[in-house]
Amino acid sequence: MKIGTQLKTTRLLLGLTQEQFSAGIVTESYYSRVESNKSNISMDSLLKILNYNQVSLYDFFEPIIREDINQELILAFINLDSKKIEQLDLADGNEQMLAKIMLAILKKNNLNNSKDYQMQLEKYLSIKNQDEIQRAVIDLLLAYLCDIDQLMLIVKKYKKYVFESSKQELTLRIIARIELVAMERFYKAGRIDDTRQLVKLLGSLPEDSNIILEKAISRYYLALVDKDDKEAKELRKILEIIGYDNYLSL
Secondary structure, three states: OOHHHHHHHHHHHHOOOHHHHHOOOOOHHHHHHHHOOOOOOOHHHHHHHHHHOOOOHHHHHHHHHOOOOOHHHHHHHHOOOHHHHHHOOOOOHHHHHHHHHHHHHHOOOOOOOHHHOOOOOHHHHHOOOOOHHHHHHHHHHHHHHOOHHHHHHHHHOOOOOOOOOHHHHHHHHHHHHHHHHHHHHHHHOOOHHHHHHHHHHHHOOOOOHHHHHHHHHHHHHHHHHOOOHHHHHHHHHHHHHOOOHHHHOO
16 A cells, blocks of 8 residues: 555545645645655655644554565664665555655654644544554554654553563563653653653663664663763764764664
8 A cells, every 4th residue: 555545545535635634734736746746745744744644653654554564674764764665665565654654763864843743643542453563553653653742642651561482572672662662752852851751761772682773772861861971972972883883863
């Protein structure tokens, strides 16, 4: 499924004309080409249109996550590997759309107006019977895109999550990344107490070699909020040496 097709489906369900739905965010003629999958729409314009029409990100993107998601795609996103995502041969239209969203996030393309993207998470939080990896992937995307005041709603869902088997390894990595993204966003927003809370939450995750990096970065943010410049510089130097300093700006 392409973005234009999903936009058309959403608009028709709302009973709106193209002019009403696009709301001047893009021209009606350009929007018409987007719906016909003849032109691409920026993530910035897409999110503004969804927000204007009070369409939650979950409702719009849920069809992308319905089927099993290519694990290579998930891991490439977690590893911030945009080149890998671009190289993946994704035959499924849903995965292609998901890859496009991930690339926009990783390349920080048109995602600067976070205040315009007020997410309506209430419906999403009440939905049950979804595969845990599917739900976690959606939450990871929302952690990047949602308004910062709604960010803690996502984080709290995993506060008492219990890991019972090694089969949950991928879920563990996604949750650790959700908490790390939230940690960075809170720190940049000057929300020190929330940053400390995320450091504590990430530290409470199981000791697992797959999230050593996330735990090391959480120590870096703890040093920053504690104003321990020496510790912060040492940790940054270590991350730079091993080639992971790009993780300090997720």
